[in-house]
Amino acid sequence: MPDVSRRAGLAGAFCACIAATLLPAAPSLAHAGEATPTDMLTGIYREAVKGEYPDWLKPQQRTKFLSKSLLALWARCDARKAPDDDTGPIDFDPTTDTNGLELESFTITRQNATANAAVLAVKLNYRKPYYRPGPPAVVTYDFVQEEGHWRIDNFHTTKWSIREMLTQWLKKQ
Numbered sequence: 001m002p003d004v005s006r007r008a009g010l011a012g013a014f015c016a017c018i019a020a021t022l023l024p025a026a027p028s029l030a031h032a033g034e035a036t037p038t039d040m041l042t043g044i045y046r047e048a049v050k051g052e053y054p055d056w057l058k059p060q061q062r063t064k065f066l067s068k069s070l071l072a073l074w075a076r077c078d079a080r081k082a083p084d085d086d087t088g089p090i091d092f093d094p095t096t097d098t099n100g101l102e103l104e105s106f107t108i109t110r111q112n113a114t115a116n117a118a119v120l121a122v123k124l125n126y127r128k129p130y131y132r133p134g135p136p137a138v139v140t141y142d143f144v145q146e147e148g149h150w151r152i153d154n155f156h157t158t159k160w161s162i163r164e165m166l167t168q169w170l171k172k173q
């Protein structure tokens with residue numbers, strides 16, 4: 001009697017190999033330039049829920065995520081920052097819109113989209129016992145297409161805008 005389970009296992013492995021070569025890989029945070037705006041934000045916020053520091057905002061990572069104009073603005077701030085200044089113009093985690101609350105979950109909603117621009121909002125829910133009074137925090141991201149890749153051109157809440165904070169910080173220097 002033939003070994004049916006062994007044949008089934010081999011057939012399954014063969015199908016998985018074929019599927020892996022024919023189907024495109026899911027976008028990851030490492031390849032953010034090929035990702036959609038929703039993919040990019042999902043990767044960023046999955047890391048934030050784990051309590052990870054927002055690596056995507058580190059100078060060496062920003063080129064994968066930010067538009068050329070936002071990169072240039074942030075680079076001007078970095079160039080004027082004192083060598084012993086760890087924070088610079090941004091002294092909180094804008095990803096989670098907080099200095100200390102832990103993110104429990106998030107919901108991404110597309111507000112507007114065209115072929116070359118998109119606006120997505122991320123509703124943030126924090127872990128208990130840390131409670132943030134009032135309505136849930138929402139960080140909105142403005143995306144643009146640059147050279148075939150989606151890039152974040154600004155992100156903001158009703159109280160702050162990254163572009164505005166960077167611009168104002170430069171004016172004070």
